[in-house]
Amino acid sequence: MELFIQQLLNGLTVGSVYSLVALGLTLVYGILHIPNFAHGALYMMGGYVTLTAMTKAGLPYGLAVVVSMAAVGMLGVLMERLVFYPLRDAPPLHDKIAAIGILLFLEAFAQFVWGADYQTMPTPYGDVVSIFGLTLTVQRILIIASAVIIMILLYLFLKKTFIGASIIAMAQNREGANLVGINTNKVAMLTFFLSGSLAALAASLASPINLVFPGMGHLVILKAFVIIILGGMGSIPGAIVGGYILGFSESLGATYVSNDYKDIIAFAILVIILTVKPNGLFAKEGR
Amino acid sequence: MAILEKRRLWLAALIAAAILFPLFVANGYYVHMMTISFIWMIAVYGLNLFAGYTGYLSLAHAGFFAIGAYTLGILTVKAGWPFWLAFAAACLLTTLIGVFVGLVALRTKEHFFAIYTLCVGYIIYLIIDKWDSLTGGVRGFIGIPAPADIGPLSFQTPVAQYYLVLFFLLVVVWIMHRLVYSLTGRTYIAIRNSEELALTLGISTMKNKLASFVLSVFFTSLAGALYASFIRFLGPDIAYVSVMFDFLTYLLVGGIGTLAGPVVGTLLVTFLSQQLQFLQDYRMLIFGPVLTLLIIFYPHGIAGGIIRLKAKRSEARRLQLEATQASAELAAASRQERSERYAKEG
Numbered sequence: 061m062e063l064f065i066q067q068l069l070n071g072l073t074v075g076s077v078y079s080l081v082a083l084g085l086t087l088v089y090g091i092l093h094i095p096n097f098a099h100g101a102l103y104m105m106g107g108y109v110t111l112t113a114m115t116k117a118g119l120p121y122g123l124a125v126v127v128s129m130a131a132v133g134m135l136g137v138l139m140e141r142l143v144f145y146p147l148r149d150a151p152p153l154h155d156k157i158a159a160i161g162i163l164l165f166l167e168a169f170a171q172f173v174w175g176a177d178y179q180t181m182p183t184p185y186g187d188v189v190s191i192f193g194l195t196l197t198v199q200r201i202l203i204i205a206s207a208v209i210i211m212i213l214l215y216l217f218l219k220k221t222f223i224g225a226s227i228i229a230m231a232q233n234r235e236g237a238n239l240v241g242i243n244t245n246k247v248a249m250l251t252f253f254l255s256g257s258l259a260a261l262a263a264s265l266a267s268p269i270n271l272v273f274p275g276m277g278h279l280v281i282l283k284a285f286v287i288i289i290l291g292g293m294g295s296i297p298g299a300i301v302g303g304y305i306l307g308f309s310e311s312l313g314a315t316y317v318s319n320d321y322k323d324i325i326a327f328a329i330l331v332i333i334l335t336v337k338p339n340g341l342f343a344k345e346g347r
Numbered sequence: 348m349a350i351l352e353k354r355r356l357w358l359a360a361l362i363a364a365a366i367l368f369p370l371f372v373a374n375g376y377y378v379h380m381m382t383i384s385f386i387w388m389i390a391v392y393g394l395n396l397f398a399g400y401t402g403y404l405s406l407a408h409a410g411f412f413a414i415g416a417y418t419l420g421i422l423t424v425k426a427g428w429p430f431w432l433a434f435a436a437a438c439l440l441t442t443l444i445g446v447f448v449g450l451v452a453l454r455t456k457e458h459f460f461a462i463y464t465l466c467v468g469y470i471i472y473l474i475i476d477k478w479d480s481l482t483g484g485v486r487g488f489i490g491i492p493a494p495a496d497i498g499p500l501s502f503q504t505p506v507a508q509y510y511l512v513l514f515f516l517l518v519v520v521w522i523m524h525r526l527v528y529s530l531t532g533r534t535y536i537a538i539r540n541s542e543e544l545a546l547t548l549g550i551s552t553m554k555n556k557l558a559s560f561v562l563s564v565f566f567t568s569l570a571g572a573l574y575a576s577f578i579r580f581l582g583p584d585i586a587y588v589s590v591m592f593d594f595l596t597y598l599l600v601g602g603i604g605t606l607a608g609p610v611v612g613t614l615l616v617t618f619l620s621q622q623l624q625f626l627q628d629y630r631m632l633i634f635g636p637v638l639t640l641l642i643i644f645y646p647h648g649i650a651g652g653i654i655r656l657k658a659k660r661s662e663a664r665r666l667q668l669e670a671t672q673a674s675a676e677l678a679a680a681s682r683q684e685r686s687e688r689y690a691k692e693g
Binding site for chain 2: 093094095097143146147150152153154156157158160161162163164165166167168169171172278282285286289293320321323324327328330331334335338339
């Protein structure tokens, strides 16, 4: 029983990270209807920027995360301006290939600047606490707590503020939003900024537990795609719920099925879902 | 017709050059590089058929390439099958897997299809990587035999293998040529241009997409089996997404949806990679942006660009011809009118 609860907690931690990544991906999909294959590279850059800010500039962990969120957010904006904006009228095949190009470039860039080694990220929250006989590090609590807080903030931002509402308006209908005077360019840039920041946050939170390396975004981005298909492309609650579902099934699968093949679980889920429902579980456009 | 004749001449010259290449270039390294490029070309033709002509981006093709390669390796080394039997079996098995994947994957569209196939590719990679007892896992798979002799033909030397691969490449190009200019090929293009329209015209899109997908998987598995027998060492890396992206780069540089594209793109990019070898792992610093810039500013690739340029030029020539004809007619008409008027007044 204790093992089971421990695994549930693990699932909650992993799921939080997945949800944050999937949120960024689903936001971009909702607005621009492009599957951003380069999102995993933003995640990876987030890990490296935080690490560099801590080790080279000597910033404390919290501040480094904020710097990283801002930097990677700007990177996302740059991507939108330089690549996806010029391609807005191109066939859908082109967006995907362009995103793959960015992904390759950023990975090679990271390897060039920071090397191919696996690096550990120090964290001030490495202490182990035990609650009700369960042992977990403070970092894991931090991951879960900050993910939940960010999700609530994001929800409030989208629902209660004017800018947030304009993002949702654009997701529902781009031309309509344009007609009522929403600057769609600005909204697209803002969305990419949010998406990049969320990826950077997720990476910075997860890196002390995992490691930082150029390929760290691969599996995460693939799983984020699984999640947003699970939860409906463009749906925000779907991304959150899907993230946790995947987190739980992975940590339980790793314990009770096979640790070697735990990464396949996500893809097996996806293959099953798409086999049964070719347009995703909740096939609705935008939200 | 003159254009066709000219094209035939060019083709004959190219084939002759490819056949004579190892006789004039004594450097074994270049022969090796060319053979590898030919193998990539076959795989890229597979991708081109489905992505370029049918309009679906399949990201699982590196996985199919690896299945073809590994099946050949396992059947020859572990099961001790004769080479050519294993070769045929490798292609058939991969194609069969392609049928099953296609049946499911093709129910999805656009983004879903790309994501789905990306995941299928990743599953294939993970299975090859983790199934140690069968595939050798990360240590790789060694000892694959070179192609066995067929009667008096022996394929033990690199030059002989070069000709073997060239033969398969020419067969693939010939099939592609026949296909693209047939009704079937036009059906694929119709699906690419608008699946709904194709459906309304009474085309069974599912059946055609599946046929195109399976054939494209077959080409890729053929390339994989050739790769296994030529390199004779396999690692799980060949199933990895980076190989997929290499294929895409070759295809895009050359020209997606053109017959010459895979040849032009593969040759150019492998040649450039050789020149940029000092960059090694960092070559994507160059090719990543190249891929992105290409798709933004020059999405038709080299071959596609040339075709467009030619089309534009002949269109311009036609317009000019029409314009001169029209002005001549106009001049004739006004002359006649004038003479009529003179006749009346006179």
